[in-house]
Amino acid sequence: MRDEAMTDERFLRHLDAYGASPERWPSELRAGAEAALARSPALRAAVDEAMSFDRLLAGSPPAVEDARIDRLLSAVGAGARAVPQDGLMLLLLGRMPRRTVAGFCAALLALGWLTGGWLAGTLPAPIQAPRGQELALLHDDVVTLFDGDSQ
Template sequence: MTNDAAMTPERFAALADAYGADLRRWPSHEQDAAQAMLATDPANARDVLARAATLDGLLDRHRVPAPSSALIGRILSSAPQPGLLWSRAKLWWSGLGLAGIGLAGAVTGALALSLATPALLDHRSTGLAEEQTIFGEVDLDGTAP
C-alpha cells in the first residue's frame, strides 16, 4: 500500500524526526511515498534526511555511564527491608498457633477424662473396686481361669 498522495514535506519531516534518516527503519507503508518524495523534491528531502542523520549520529554515540558502587550502596541501603512486617506477623501467628495447640490438648484431655469418669464410677458401686479397672476386672490372686 502506498501513500503517495498523503506524503507532504511536513509529513516527510515528521517521519524523518521520528524514524531517522534510514528509510528502511520507516514504516513499510510509508517507504514508497518517501522514495517518491526524494524523487520529486530531492533538495528539500535530502536536507531533512541530513538533519535526521546528524541526530541519529548523536544518539548512536550517546552512552550512559554505569552507576558507581556508592550509588548502588545508597540505593540498596535506602530500600525498604523486605519481610520486617511479615516476620512480626509470623511471630504473632506462631504464638497464636502454640496457644491453640495447647488449648486443643486441654480440651481433648478434659473430654477423655469426662468419658472415662462414668465408667470408673459404675465399677466402684459394685463393691469390687480394688479388683476392677476401667478396662475390666483384674485378677489379683491369680485364681481366674
C-alpha cells in the first residue's frame, strides 16, 4: 500500500503505536500520515488528544494532599475490617464474630504462656504430688514421680 493512501483506521492504529510526535513515527509512514491529517479534521482531533496524553505522561505526577491519602487509607481500612477475613481461624472455627475470635486467641495465648511457665519451672505446677511421693527430675525435660522403691 502506498504511503499517500493511508486510511483513517490505519492512521489511528499507528497513532496508538507511535504517539503524536512525528519524530517517533517511521520515516516511510510520515508522508502518508501528513496527507491523512491534511484531509481529515477527525484525525487532527485525535492527534491533539494524543498530544495531551503524551504531555500528561511526560509531566510529573500531580501532588496529592496528605489528608486525601488519610481519607483513602481510612476508607480502605474500614472496608477491610467490615469483611470477615479468611484464614486459619476460619478453617478451624468457621465464621464467628471478631470479638469471639479475639477472645479465643487471647485464651490460647494465655494457656500457652502458663504451660510454658510450668514446663520451664518459673510457675508452680498446678497439680500437687500425692502424699508420700516426691517429684524427681531425671532429665531436664522429664518430670517423674519417685516414691523411694527400687522397682
